[in-house]
Amino acid sequence: MATLQLKNINKIYDNNVQAVFDFNLEIKDKEFIVFVGPSGCGKSTTLRMIAGLEDITSGELFINEAKMNDVLPKDRDIAMVFQSYALYPHLSVYDNMAFGLQIRKVPKAEIDARVRDAAKILEITDYLDRKPKALSGGQRQRVALGRAIVRNAEVFLMDEPLSNLDAKLRVAMRSEIIKLHERVGATTIYVTHDQTEAMTMATRIVVMKDGYIQQIGTPKEIYNNPANMFVAGFVGSPATNFLHGRIENNSFVIGDLHMELPEKFDSDIKDYEGKEVVMGIRPEDIYSEGIVEGTYPSASFTFQVDISELLGHESILHGTFYDQPLIAKVSTRLGIESHSQTKLTFDLGKVHFFDVDTTLRIDK
Amino acid sequence: MATLQLKNINKIYDNNVQAVFDFNLEIKDKEFIVFVGPSGCGKSTTLRMIAGLEDITSGELFINEAKMNDVLPKDRDIAMVFQSYALYPHLSVYDNMAFGLQIRKVPKAEIDARVRDAAKILEITDYLDRKPKALSGGQRQRVALGRAIVRNAEVFLMDEPLSNLDAKLRVAMRSEIIKLHERVGATTIYVTHDQTEAMTMATRIVVMKDGYIQQIGTPKEIYNNPANMFVAGFVGSPATNFLHGRIENNSFVIGDLHMELPEKFDSDIKDYEGKEVVMGIRPEDIYSEGIVEGTYPSASFTFQVDISELLGHESILHGTFYDQPLIAKVSTRLGIESHSQTKLTFDLGKVHFFDVDTTLRIDK
Amino acid sequence: MDKKTNRLYRIFIYVALFTLAISIIVPVAWVFLASVKQNSEFYGSPWTMPIGLHFQNFIDAIDKANMGEYFINSIVATGLGLLILLVVALPASYALARFRFKGKKIVNLGFMSGLFINVNYIVVPIFLMLLSWDKGISQIIGQRIFLNNIVVLAIIYAATALPFTIYLLTSYFRTLPKAYEEAAYMDGSGYFRTMVKIMIPMAKPSIITVILFNFLSFWNEYIIALTLMPGASKTLPVGLINLMQSQKAAANYGPMYAGLVIVMLPTLILYIMVQKKLTQGMTLGGLKD
């Protein structure tokens, strides 16, 4: 129902902290955009500028092609879940949720229906009469979420709306939000630190760092083709391993291991012949089973496991590889213990190479 | 440095909400206890009672064998990270962290050293002079954490201290907390919704629901031997599948699938012959590759995949199995698409059986 | 369209502000002008402009009201009174606002009822009480110390302002979130330090209100000072009586207004100095709720 354009937006706070630099983003109708990035990178700030709660220091914001810089928040038809909840302390949970509807003069019966509906979805029906003070952290967060979803706004802004919920509830809420988005089709911007959420909910992800956009793309693009080392390192958990080595004859060389690279890299690495580059490989793309050994025999090596961390079904192996730290994620089934040795293989079909200086990805 | 005992503790709030029921827990010195449970189950309440911030309605609390019910919070030597941060709004970040040390008359130089140390670990050195108002959500949370870790308290209570941090920072913080715990050896109680945190940090996990303890055990015990359906369903993500069926001749029968159970179940399921039971199986214990097919051929079946959810390296398959919802987690590599069919096998070595009425685990 | 309503709204705001402002500026300017008028200008229409600037009025006022000495007295009484008041009232308000205890209702009721006591009619009993103390003490140490004592006056100012101050502060302390106290307790802070270091700073806006209002009332207080300081040493408002019109005598309007202007200036200056702090929210950003 709404398109958004952010053009060259900058935000400098009163204390001269610049929180957002030259932010450019076009959001199509019904998109579900997810902002991710390290704590303090400017996600909330951007959201708050879109909502109209912070002045835009420079740049332009358009909603549905209309310039919004100077439009009051109340006239932007935006519903927002605040990172800090911002519940009305003097109103009951019910009234907190009903507030926005009452203001819009929605008929009483409909308000009641919508609020109770949302409360059911959020599993807070029992608390409708309570004041926020008498709720647990997660319950408060759900009220904050409920306050937004009862509104049929054109744009939804959600700032870490599920961070204080348990995994199960979070999964349930996640799918409720997806359903809501499918039903209402409101353009949504969603901030989260939860990679699963980002991956499963987003039509596009915006990765930020220190106020700058690092990459904009679909979850698949972000995951499979990170634009730079930061994105590669940030998305996925445990983080991507970065290994320094050299390019020699279409091979990537670390220590005495010469890994013959698949053909697809040929053209991109030409220029780096003999130079140092960084190889990025995700822990889950390192195999201990024979699966890829046949394909990339040159990428097999013996790994000294310092710590083996049990993670239910999977284990995380920590160790060093030619003096560089390396983490691999393998099936628990194999029973690899700490302080043992095991044979591992890099899945060279999944690796990326990065320029040492610019940190940008080399391969296309 | 401290042991804790909670004996028959109950908490009834002023509005007659009972938040905690008959809570019993013995915590040994230097333990790292993690509380998990659905939102609103009483975790924070329990923490707050231990801290002395809420009256204990009935029951007894001992720290180092001394009864603490009536001891002032300040005399309990406990450091706490509040779920809602509770930063002093009128003090700078530095002073927020230094306050507890100033009270204890720690020499100025040492305060400074400790605060700067903590700030470095928490990556908030740049913000030491700011007031909390001018921080991002995650930065505030880190200050809240910092305020606790600068103290060398006997007991640390941490209420979701990392919920607003990005994955990378969270991993870093997690290991810092572990290090701190190893160094200081303070008895720690930690509330989290993050299963990885629970699994990797805890010496023991306490699973709560609706104010009742469901199970206390090491992460492995909780994961591998859940006491009841709730624990099985709560720990692990996606959640354990529960399949209703009957026990017939040491087999578990659903529809026309007769799964021959491994011997270890024999004695436990005897009493349930011919009765309905619930089988719990984790999504990751359902294989699409041939790995366990040989071992449990009777547990193979063809699965109609409704949705295949890409999760990076793994995919989540949603569908129904004899009219019961079933979720499996398989390697993305296999490229199973939505609306396709695939052959799956239950790893019967990993399943558990639960009583339909009591929901307790049947197998030992 | 909405810009229009917004515009109207802002126009309304400014109209309202200016209307009230003018309704104040005009009369107040009148007072200032009056303070530089000559006596003969006070008869006839009050709205004429002064013929010249008769600053002699101010000199007369300072002279006649003995402002030099009285000013110091007033400063001491007001300042000391405020100090005592805050030291006494802050803890009491804090305790009343944030704790439950036996007897709280009665204490509350007591202070509350104190609000309705009018100093105008208890000042004589206070005087009689001090006098009897003086009689007692003079037999012991041969000196009277309670009457004509600026410190006692300050104490009594503080005492009479207690109900108002406690009532106001209590109602403010009640609105502060408990979480900050809890955080302080966890940091190992005792009740006292929590109160002093954490809660009182957060009550700054209302403390400023209290200072402002009590400064005003102490500074302008007349009847207590008159009664309890019957000697030669007076406070400013009592001294100011010398400028007032007396029965059947020609009035000295000019110096009177000049005197009144002089007396009101300190309060105004104080207000100008602190008014910005009045609206500095002290409790923002610390909590997630």
Added chain:
Amino acid sequence: MKNKKQERRFIWLCLAPAIILFTVFMVFPTLNVFRMSLLKWGGLSANQEFVGLNNFFILFKDMNFIRSCQNTILIIVLVAIVTLIFAVVFAAILTREKVKGENFFRVIFYIPNVLSVVVISSIFSAIYDPSNGLLNSIIGLFKPENWEGIKFLGDQSIVIYAVIGTMIWQAIGYYMVMYMASMSSIPEHLYESASLDGANKVQQFFKITLPLIWGNIRTTLTFYIISSINLSFLFVKVMTGGGPNGASEVFLSYLYRQAYDNATYGYGMAIGAIVFIFSFVLSAVVNKITLRDDMEF
């Protein structure tokens, strides 16, 4: 749970100085006033006759007292309502709106509060002047030639409103400051949230500001009662002397008239006692009526 003993000690330590000062300098003298209200006494001699509640019985039949009672109540009600509305609205504007010259307005609005009653009375004497007063001049602009000025202080049915007008003018700044202080502690994010919920400024005022300063408003309602009683006396004394012919007599001016001018000091103290009880009960009632859940942010 808290250590009750330590807590109690802290509480009473906090309260003790206040209770002592209050008891010595306010409670005892007040009891003395109550005692005197039971006397037939001129105020100066040793000639005191205990008459029990007789003074009070006379009081309830004293039409002049009843008139002062009516006047006082009228003043309390009108001053409270009008001042409250103005003060809250202006406080809201000055704390919530970005207005140019905000500090200027804040200072200006406060000025009447620092002016002494004598000054205010002469200001209003110039404003209410029947021939060349400001008000009459303004009204005169719209009225026909032979317009005769309104005699604000001479007309028995108007005089009390003239006093009320003066009191409101004087009080707005005072209460505005009080409301500004409490408004400033309302967290900004509540307004943000409300504005996203679509609330305009007016709605924000009624739905956020007002409920959240409700506690403060209740407190000030008590202050209105007290200060109306006290200030009306000062203004009446200077502006009208209670006249014309007692038309603007209020509680305390009547108290003075009886205690001093009429040399019935005991009777005056009985009025004092009644005023005390009246205002106490009134504000207890007001307090009860306006009770909502106590609020912390």
Added chain:
Amino acid sequence: GGSGKEADTDEKVLKIAGLDGGFGTGGWEAVAKEFEKIEGVKVELEFEKNISDVLRPRIQAGEDIPDIIYLSIGAQGGLTDTMVKEKQIQPIDDLLDMKIPGSDVTVKENIIPGFTDALNLRPYDDGKLYLAPLNYSPCGLFYNAGLFAEKGWEVPTTWDEMFALGDKAKAEGIALFTYPTTGYFDAFFSALLNETAGPDAYDKMMHYDEKTWESEDAKKAFEIVGKLAEYIEPNTVAQANGTDFTKNQQAILDNKALFIPNGTWLPGEMEDAPRAEGFEWGMMALPKVTADGDAYSTTFTEQMYIPEGAENVDLAKKFMAYCYSDEAATLFYTKGKSAVMPTVNASDNIKDDDINKIFYSIYDNGAKANAVGFAALENQVEGVDLTGAEGILYGTVNSVMTKDKTVDQWYDEFLTGLKKVVEANK
């Protein structure tokens, strides 16, 4: 009574407290200095504008009571009135027979006859003098003599002429009458009662004699005042308060009204005020009721007295006596603001070119003098203020002038109040 503090000082100290009022304090200071010289004592003066407020608590406490208080009946704060009602004043009968310090004459001989007979100085019907008179001034109606000359109007001698003049003036847009505040009616009304009812009846009335008050003659006075309502300057009531009463006085200077009841201090009080061209003060006694009746002008005096609890009663009396010396009278007139002592020679101090000369010769021109003041009551009646400045008798004038009350209502209210007072003092 006062306890003997400061008993150790050898030098006797006479403490005088008084009002810093219309006559200023210069006279007192000068007289005190003289007295100090003569008697070799020390005189402490405490003169304040708010002397009632200052003294009241001290008197209530019986502490630190001055030896002489100079504060008139009816002055703001009502302290002296209360002192009288509470019998807190010491009799000073012997004063009259004392020799004036530094001369051979007795006080009695030097005071104008009749001045010490006034009811308000002897309030208890016990034949004793309690308060000493000083600073007398004739009260009457003040007007702009220049205006009368200009218009060619005669100063009215009877009330009929008065009202006729009122009609004439009305045509010119000038009101006949105004008054500063109702407090000024004590002098006005008592003179009027003397005119309508005669001195004997007046005396009875001042003793609260119901019968006399109910007489037609008494009511006549009320009716005359009622009739003035037709001729009142329209802003009078609106300005008849503590802040604005000078505006009513200004009305005379501006030729907006012809007459105002007042005392001799008026010209001094309005010294700085602007005035109509050709303005000249004039003063007359009240017009007569009938052509052959008497015209009265109230003689207003201030009072001083020795309160109960005073320590140096004898010295105080000595000082009082000295006040009636010719030297003192001169000092009071010259150093104070034209305060005229009621001594036989005091009016000699008034020079011929002094405007006061006209005023003080009012009795020489045929007007009779009368004194204000009711007898003191044994029992005050709670809630009934019969004779105060804002009480029933005078305060109601405002209502009569604005026609909020009729003369009959006023009169009835007064009689009702009177009944209560009489009842309580039976």
